[in-house]
Amino acid sequence: MTRDERSLWCEGVGYDYPTPSHHSESVRALSDVALSVHRGAITAVVGPSGSGKSTLLKILACLERPEEGRVWIDGTEVTALSARARRAIRRARVGYVFPDPADNLLDYLTVAEHLALAARLRGRDTGAGRVLGTLGLEHRRDHVPRRLSGGEQQRLALAFAAVGEPAVVVADEPTAQLDRASAARAVEALRGLADRGQAVLLATHDPEVSRAADRVVELVDGRLGEG
Numbered sequence: 001m002t003r004d005e006r007s008l009w010c011e012g013v014g015y016d017y018p019t020p021s022h023h024s025e026s027v028r029a030l031s032d033v034a035l036s037v038h039r040g041a042i043t044a045v046v047g048p049s050g051s052g053k054s055t056l057l058k059i060l061a062c063l064e065r066p067e068e069g070r071v072w073i074d075g076t077e078v079t080a081l082s083a084r085a086r087r088a089i090r091r092a093r094v095g096y097v098f099p100d101p102a103d104n105l106l107d108y109l110t111v112a113e114h115l116a117l118a119a120r121l122r123g124r125d126t127g128a129g130r131v132l133g134t135l136g137l138e139h140r141r142d143h144v145p146r147r148l149s150g151g152e153q154q155r156l157a158l159a160f161a162a163v164g165e166p167a168v169v170v171a172d173e174p175t176a177q178l179d180r181a182s183a184a185r186a187v188e189a190l191r192g193l194a195d196r197g198q199a200v201l202l203a204t205h206d207p208e209v210s211r212a213a214d215r216v217v218e219l220v221d222g223r224l225g226e227g
Ligand SMILES: Nc1ncnc2c1ncn2[C@@H]1O[C@H](COP(=O)(O)OP(=O)(O)OP(=O)(O)O)[C@@H](O)[C@H]1O
Pocket: 017, 018, 019, 027, 028, 029, 047, 048, 049, 050, 051, 052, 053, 054, 055, 056
């Protein structure tokens, strides 16, 4: 049997946001989206502001449930599960990185303690040592986030997301708050994760980031095409 190289995929995904002022109307954020995310590769979602990138990433990371369509993580259809079972899969199998480093980390935990927590949440600690090396944080093991630069904080967030080798690391605009040099290091870090066999899915406005991706897909008004 050949191994399925997809770690995450979806079919027919649709999502509407209600508008508070008009009860009968809603904002169509995604329409009929199908996407497969492969191991060992960076998949980048690009598209104009408001095209649905964050919404798609949240749905694929199991943070939101789509109103239409189906999502699979490592062969399990997560859209068929209860909220509780979905949360368990999310915790064990998905690493998620928010755009702002401060949203990803806990003030009082050191770098090493963040990784220990990630391993505990994910139920396995494979790769914790390696991830620190890949992301260039070994010399910061005993530092808390406020003693790290913004770029180091975001690399720690990527490490936190990648410990235990989840099915996928999902990063929404991972370089949005970083200067050029830090962004370049974050891209290297993402590349390092993918080269180790990790599936990486990200959304970005940054051409340097999409250039580093193995595959770029474009969302326009909630519909997907190859970029
Ligand atoms: N919580 C919300 N309530 C209502 N509408 C929302 C909400 N979040 C997003 N939307 C709308 O859904 C659409 C898609 O938004 P989304 O944030 O997914 O786009 P995006 O491509 O990530 O944008 P950006 O690049 O600016 O982050 C937009 O029209 C947006 O205004």
